[in-house]
Amino acid sequence: MYKLIKLNTALFIIFIVSACLGADHVIGHPAPLKSELLENPIKLECPVTIKEWRGNKPTQSVINDLSFLCKLSWYKFPEFIKSKGYKLNNSGKDYSASFITDSKSYRNLNDLTYRFNTRSKEVYGNTHYKSQYIFITNDYNLDIFYEVWVHELYHAMSDIYSIYDQYSGNKETIDESLAKEFSKFILQ
Numbered sequence: 001m002y003k004l005i006k007l008n009t010a011l012f013i014i015f016i017v018s019a020c021l022g023a024d025h026v027i028g029h030p031a032p033l034k035s036e037l038l039e040n041p042i043k044l045e046c047p048v049t050i051k052e053w054r055g056n057k058p059t060q061s062v063i064n065d066l067s068f069l070c071k072l073s074w075y076k077f078p079e080f081i082k083s084k085g086y087k088l089n090n091s092g093k094d095y096s097a098s099f100i101t102d103s104k105s106y107r108n109l110n111d112l113t114y115r116f117n118t119r120s121k122e123v124y125g126n127t128h129y130k131s132q133y134i135f136i137t138n139d140y141n142l143d144i145f146y147e148v149w150v151h152e153l154y155h156a157m158s159d160i161y162s163i164y165d166q167y168s169g170n171k172e173t174i175d176e177s178l179a180k181e182f183s184k185f186i187l188q
């Protein structure tokens with residue numbers, strides 16, 4: 001009996017401590033919280049708007065490069081996708097982008113405990129169909145930074161133009177291999 005009470009007390013203390021530590025931690029909710037949104041969203045020359053950029057600040061030249069690659073990707077997508085035998089069918093969806101630190105800290109790109117609790121792998125970029133968001137590292141000095149950007153743009157366009165639905169077989173695998181091929185095609 002004593003032991004049981006002691007255990008209950010211990011569990012109660014653990015519960016209180018963890019409740020305090022995680023008191024303001026939101027579970028799930030990949031899309032930026034109100035407090036995380038940019039005051040002035042960054043419009044690009046394509047149908048993607050940057051709504052969150054936290055952890056560092058992009059230079060104007062980085063924004064220009066992201067914008068140019070987005071425009072080029074949109075322009076080249078029809079040609080690429082038709083050559084693969086798929087049809088473009090605009091769903092009218094629009095996508096936003098979040099550039100965040102690729103750490104495991106709360107609300108960062110690899111926070112697999114709270115913000116991205118439905119994902120199991122650490123990544124540099126991820127396109128989340130349900131929230132219509134591209135989540136990507138803010139580390140623009142990374143060699144693969146622009147490659148990841150174009151790769152994720154492919155995933156977004158595949159959803160927007162209903163390409164994903166047309167795949168027969170393992171849709172995820174096909175989308176992944178086409179995203180890789182597309183980023184090479186754009187950045188060649």
Ligand SMILES: [Zn+2]
Nearest residue numbers: 151155176179
């Ligand atoms: Zn991918």
